């Protein structure tokens with residue numbers, strides 16, 4: 001099955017007086033992992049639910065491969081989804097949970113065992129979900145999404161509740177799925193969490209789009225910083241004040257944002273300032289994220 | 298597999314993968330066994346020198362008639378649960394991801410309810426006959442299990458149990474809150490309707506109305522009930538009773554389709 005692009009066009013949703021999503025447009029391409037980012041309450045889950053036909057948009061459209069989700073002949077086999085607050089019956093086993101949805105995506109019990117193994121739940125397959133930990137539920141949700149081996153995946157905060165090992169595994173797994181040509185959309189409220197996973201980012205705040213680009217373009221908007229260590233920090237402070245640079249203490253040294261290392265080095269040399277370290281530090285994406293999402297406030 | 302059969306298979310697997318359905322079925326069989334035996338004793342055993350209240354076929358028919366009269370709470374509840382557990386445990390999201398056509402989901406639930414209701418009917422008959430028949434034949438004038446009237450009453454009892462389950466699913470679609478739905482069912486079946494039937498039956502001209510209450514309609518299908526024997530009410534013909542029950546189920550389902558099954562699922 002060809003991987004569908006996901007697209008929302010002028011999407012809006014009001015819950016009474018709350019405008020959860022407002023005039024949102026973006027596109028998610030196949031073969032890439034797209035991070036759908038925004039702070040708590042910014043409208044991520046609501047957008048994903050509209051995309052999957054669970055919530056009716058107040059305005060605009062949300063499309064999977066050019067059509068509404070519900071219009072596809074076997075939608076569950078086209079898009080695998082794991083949404084926040086999707087429930088499990090506590091009295092049902094993990095295997096039975098998957099088996100219940102298997103007929104509708106056209107797979108058998110064999111495949112249920114397979115996905116359970118993929119997410120590492122084989123040992124717990126015949127235990128009731130009521131006794132699962134948060135991370136195990138998260139894995140079961142992922143297994144449900146993978147059931148039909150779908151060409152597109154929509155995962156709402158899939159890393160919540162996972163241990164570091166689980167997060168690393170998830171990262172690799174999502175990259176692997178995208179490399180196979182699938183469309184992968186993952187939401188998160190922490191950019192750092194998906195920074196090493198995503199190719200593209202869509203950032204929203206208060207229901208509106210604030211940024212959509214590749215991750216590298218986003219990184220480029222964050223100016224580089226220069227890290228300096230000196231035995232005489234008071235002289236560094238004087239130098240920065242002279243030049244009109246800001247100089248923030250961090251760890252054992254100081255950071256000078258938006259000034260290339262060469263420039264800081266030259267100035268220190270001219271001033272006879274002794275340096276023990278001079279290094280370019282990558283953009284702090286988390287700062288960019290905060291700036292972007294704060295700007296809409 | 299068509300979308301509908303796939304949805305039906307999914308509903309079946311959901312229902313049978315937790316314990317509740319067979320616990321309720323066992324409960325129904327046990328409850329009817331108890332009531333059936335108690336009823337058979339009270340009808341056939343009389344103090345020294347007095348005739349028993351009922352004898353012969355009448356006693357048998359009254360005992361077998363309790364299948365509907367006291368057993369209908371079980372199919373109603375299991376029917377509601379098909380909807381309310383999904384809302385309570387938030388599995389409705391996953392269900393609608395698998396089948397976004399909500400009418401298909403609701404339709405599959407109704408069909409499953411009919412089937413499971415018939416099964417409950419059989420469970421009830423088994424309990425009732427297992428406990429009632431020996432008492433009737435040992436203490437009374439016989440079990441009359443081969444009598445065509447008895448066979449008819451039991452078969453119609455099974456049918457009406459199926460109808461109750463379908464009605465329950467419709468009700469669950471209107472009142473998706475599990476606790477509220479079960480409380481409402483208990484209050485209505487144990488209190489509101491019996492009192493309404495007695496009250497309406499006592500007022501001239503209104504007893505016609507009481508025949509259209511769901512319990513009275515069900516009695517009409519089966520042909521006997523405790524309450525209908527107490528009050529002096531006219532029942533509908535059996536076929537009309539079945540239609541009235543189906544009418545309730547249809548109206549509730551329609552209302553549920555426009556409310557619970559039209560809402561945003563969040």
Ligand SMILES: Nc1ncnc2c1ncn2[C@@H]1O[C@H](COP(=O)(O)OP(=O)(O)OP(=O)(O)O)[C@@H](O)[C@H]1O
Pocket residue numbers: 015018019020038039040041042043044045046047084189563
């Ligand atoms: N059913 C609802 N009724 C009323 N308001 C709602 C409902 N669902 C969501 N909202 C509101 O819509 C806004 C967006 O919520 P949403 O759950 O989409 O945010 P989110 O980005 O997923 O947040 P989080 O990171 O916390 O999961 C919030 O203000 C929320 O309160």
Ligand SMILES: [Mg+2]
Pocket residue numbers: 044045046084156
């Ligand atoms: Mg959310």
